Amino acid sequence: MSEKDVLLSIEDLVVEYSSDSEIVHAVNDVSLQISKGQTLGLVGETGAGKTTIAKAIMQILPDPPARITGGKVIMDGENLLDLKEDKMQKIRGNRISMIFQDPMTALNPTIVVGKQIMEAISLHEKVSSREACRKAEEMLEKVGIPKERYSDYPHQFSGGMKQRVIIAIALACNPELLLADEPTTALDVTIQAQVLDMMNELKQEFGTSVLMITHDLGIVAETCDCVAVIYAGEIVEYGTAAEIFDNPQHPYTTGLFGSLPNMAKEGGRLKPIDGMMPDPTELPEGCKFAPRCRFATEKCRQGRPELRSAGGSHVVRCMRTS
Amino acid sequence: MSEILRVENLTKFFDTSGGKLHAVDGVSFSLEKGKTLGVVGESGCGKSTLGRTVLHLLEPTAGKIYFEGKDITKVGKKELHKLREDMQIIFQDPFSSLNPRMTVSDTIAEPLILQKKLQKVQIGQEVEKLMDTVGLADRFANAYPHEMDGGRRQRVVIARALALNPKFIVCDEPVSALDVSIQAQILNLMQDLQEERGLSYIFVTHDLSVVKYISHDIVVMYLGQLVEKAPSVEIFRSPLHPYTKALLSAIPKPDVHEKSKRILLKGELTSPINPKPGCRFAARCLYACDRCHEPQVQKEIMPNHFVACCRAEELMTGTLQDG
Numbered sequence: 198m199s200e201k202d203v204l205l206s207i208e209d210l211v212v213e214y215s216s217d218s219e220i221v222h223a224v225n226d227v228s229l230q231i232s233k234g235q236t237l238g239l240v241g242e243t244g245a246g247k248t249t250i251a252k253a254i255m256q257i258l259p260d261p262p263a264r265i266t267g268g269k270v271i272m273d274g275e276n277l278l279d280l281k282e283d284k285m286q287k288i289r290g291n292r293i294s295m296i297f298q299d300p301m302t303a304l305n306p307t308i309v310v311g312k313q314i315m316e317a318i319s320l321h322e323k324v325s326s327r328e329a330c331r332k333a334e335e336m337l338e339k340v341g342i343p344k345e346r347y348s349d350y351p352h353q354f355s356g357g358m359k360q361r362v363i364i365a366i367a368l369a370c371n372p373e374l375l376l377a378d379e380p381t382t383a384l385d386v387t388i389q390a391q392v393l394d395m396m397n398e399l400k401q402e403f404g405t406s407v408l409m410i411t412h413d414l415g416i417v418a419e420t421c422d423c424v425a426v427i428y429a430g431e432i433v434e435y436g437t438a439a440e441i442f443d444n445p446q447h448p449y450t451t452g453l454f455g456s457l458p459n460m461a462k463e464g465g466r467l468k469p470i471d472g473m474m475p476d477p478t479e480l481p482e483g484c485k486f487a488p489r490c491r492f493a494t495e496k497c498r499q500g501r502p503e504l505r506s507a508g509g510s511h512v513v514r515c516m517r518t519s
Numbered sequence: 520m521s522e523i524l525r526v527e528n529l530t531k532f533f534d535t536s537g538g539k540l541h542a543v544d545g546v547s548f549s550l551e552k553g554k555t556l557g558v559v560g561e562s563g564c565g566k567s568t569l570g571r572t573v574l575h576l577l578e579p580t581a582g583k584i585y586f587e588g589k590d591i592t593k594v595g596k597k598e599l600h601k602l603r604e605d606m607q608i609i610f611q612d613p614f615s616s617l618n619p620r621m622t623v624s625d626t627i628a629e630p631l632i633l634q635k636k637l638q639k640v641q642i643g644q645e646v647e648k649l650m651d652t653v654g655l656a657d658r659f660a661n662a663y664p665h666e667m668d669g670g671r672r673q674r675v676v677i678a679r680a681l682a683l684n685p686k687f688i689v690c691d692e693p694v695s696a697l698d699v700s701i702q703a704q705i706l707n708l709m710q711d712l713q714e715e716r717g718l719s720y721i722f723v724t725h726d727l728s729v730v731k732y733i734s735h736d737i738v739v740m741y742l743g744q745l746v747e748k749a750p751s752v753e754i755f756r757s758p759l760h761p762y763t764k765a766l767l768s769a770i771p772k773p774d775v776h777e778k779s780k781r782i783l784l785k786g787e788l789t790s791p792i793n794p795k796p797g798c799r800f801a802a803r804c805l806y807a808c809d810r811c812h813e814p815q816v817q818k819e820i821m822p823n824h825f826v827a828c829c830r831a832e833e834l835m836t837g838t839l840q841d842g
């Protein structure tokens with residue numbers, strides 16, 4: 198990967214949430230690169246810090262309680278973290294847009310859905326309002342909602358329909374970088390396929406890069422060029438999709454694959470990874486996965502394992518990788 | 520084996536600016552005690568509306584709902600209130616189903632307080648027991664929802680739904696927002712509860728691997744109507760309705776080398792507002808023919824396997840040419 202292919206590079210990002218008594222170490226020294234026209238998958242358990250990373254890129258973390266205490270987010274040689282708010286505002290929506298995890302809070306309950314899409318289009322393109330309206334109808338149909346529903350309010354839509362409106366809004370502005378935070382959790386597979394195809398078209402046509410945050414390994418396999426696995430705010434495994442799927446190395450990653458309901462099998466019990474992610478206010482000293490890892494040794498509990506190469510671009514944060 | 524719920528011709532229309540929206544249209548099925556009925560279908564096809572209408576949280580436009588033999592569309596307010604103790608719902612939206620200003624123990628205690636049967640001390644004990652049942656550590660008793668991860672939040676929702684010891688729970692996408700490993704923990708918990716308490720579930724989900732894992736029977740909906748109904752194993756082994764076939768083909772597989780051969784749904788979108796009488800899938804169906812524009816009746820094509828498609832027999836025997 199040559200340097201100039203990289204659209205966005207995150208270097209040693211550290212984010213904390215602080216309350217009166219505690220500090221949540223949400224993101225710990227995360228480095229990631231998103232190449233032009235490529236999709237990077239970010240997978241990991243609930244609370245691992247995925248949304249926090251996306252919001253840090255967008256500079257929309259609630260401060261307080263959130264604080265970025267270290268690192269850089271570089272786009273076109275500029276550190277976004279140093280930009281003034283008015284400059285950042287121009288980047289948001291124009292160059293980077295985000296599909297939020299929670300559609301309910303991202304839509305305005307008092308405006309009809311079609312108008313909300315139309316407004317997003319008008320904001321980024323110089324078109325007549327008639328044209329913007331026509332485009333909004335087209336976007337609705339593309340996400341599988343008949344244009345007759347243009348004048349309905351959000352509460353008249355189902356959960357998945359609201360999520361699709363959010364997607365239509367984010368895609369309407371043809372961003373260079375799309376941060377998609379669990380974009381299809383509320384959608385069935387046929388509509389999901391339609392939405393993933395739309396993102397793919399955007400990638401083909403405009404060279405859009407995507408950060409795909411998801412817990413669905415099927416979606417990762419289908420859409421991502423590279424994959425980063427995150428655990429307790431740290432990247433534990435990172436590589437091309439083929440490297441991660443063919444040769445998962447970190448015990449957490451192999452556990453994730455093991456807990457999938459298997460479509461080929463009937464009945465039986467699922468095998469979740471035992472235990473819970475450590476409390477992010479009191480992270481363990483050494484390997485953060487050690488309390489749940491069946492391979493853990495004394496050595497794992499002492500020092501934090503570094504990312505080690507597992508061949509190619511594949512890196513793993515585990516003592517067992519040599 | 521006994522039937523706990525039977526729904527006949529259940530219908531729910533909404534009035535919208537464009538006309539009558541057919542959210543649920545003439546749906547019939549029954550549910551055995553201690554079993555799970557999975558409800559699957561496209562986003563917006565009426566799954567949540569069906570779940571709410573079955574519990575009479577929404578007034579049905581037409582149709583009958585028999586719960587333990589009693590038609591609950593006919594009972595008075597007071598009796599319905601009483602019946603509600605036996606019928607609970609777990610809502611789809613994990614962000615808004617808990618009150619952000621209530622602690623875990625207060626949230627779980629609320630239905631018991633409203634029921635006014637137990638003393639304060641007993642309620643406290645009951646809450647402790649419920650937290651233990653769903654695997655929530657005591658230290659979370661005074662936590663607020665935002666302080667917990669999605670999996671623990673869902674455990675609180677389940678504990679609350681169990682508080683009045685119901686017989687039947689409508690679960691509307693209870694695990695869709697959770698990652699796979701926590702999803703597995705919650706699904707296992709729900710199965711254990713079913714075995715221990717003989718609970719019956721209607722399990723609404725768009726996730727086919729989940730529905731396959733948890734359901735005994737499955738109904739497939741398309742734009743408000745029931746298009747296929749069969750035992751779970753049967754639906755996955757031999758789907759007959761063209762929509763079900765497309766749905767099953769679209770499951771993304773966690774394998775980077777196998778590019779899935781999904782049947783892409785193309786064609787004009789059909790609106791649920793004042794729909795035409797024929798098959799609602801016709802505009803997107805590979806096999807649509809003239810007969811498809813007449814109303815479709817549900818037929819038992821194989822034992823216990825019902826399909827609402829005039830070409831189902833041809834599809835099954837493979838004598839069909841693409842239309």
Ligand SMILES: Nc1ncnc2c1ncn2[C@@H]1O[C@H](COP(=O)(O)OP(=O)(O)OP(=O)(O)O)[C@@H](O)[C@H]1O
Nearest residue numbers: 214221223242243244245246247248249262477669
């Ligand atoms: N506003 C906040 N105040 C305090 N802590 C927070 C806040 N938002 C997030 N956190 C904490 O930061 C950590 C990372 O959260 P984040 O939302 O980034 O996780 P995530 O990986 O997106 O999880 P999910 O899959 O549930 O969306 C968690 O421990 C979470 O509880």
Ligand SMILES: Nc1ncnc2c1ncn2[C@@H]1O[C@H](COP(=O)(O)OP(=O)(O)OP(=O)(O)O)[C@@H](O)[C@H]1O
Nearest residue numbers: 353354355356357533542562563564565566567568
């Ligand atoms: N209060 C309402 N007023 C008008 N229309 C409504 C209302 N609630 C739901 N609808 C419509 O009824 C149809 C079915 O919605 P429902 O929420 O039942 O779908 P769903 O199958 O649960 O979808 P999802 O998988 O996206 O949650 C949709 O077209 C929706 O827009």
Ligand code: SF4
Nearest residue numbers: 484487490497515516
């Ligand atoms: S470093 Fe040790 S504890 Fe951590 S994942 Fe590897 S083997 Fe397990």
Ligand code: SF4
Nearest residue numbers: 798801804811828829
């Ligand atoms: S009735 Fe006709 S249009 Fe409808 S699913 Fe069957 S073949 Fe297709």
Ligand SMILES: [Mg+2]
Nearest residue numbers: 247248249298
């Ligand atoms: Mg998140």
Ligand SMILES: [Mg+2]
Nearest residue numbers: 355356567611
């Ligand atoms: Mg729903």
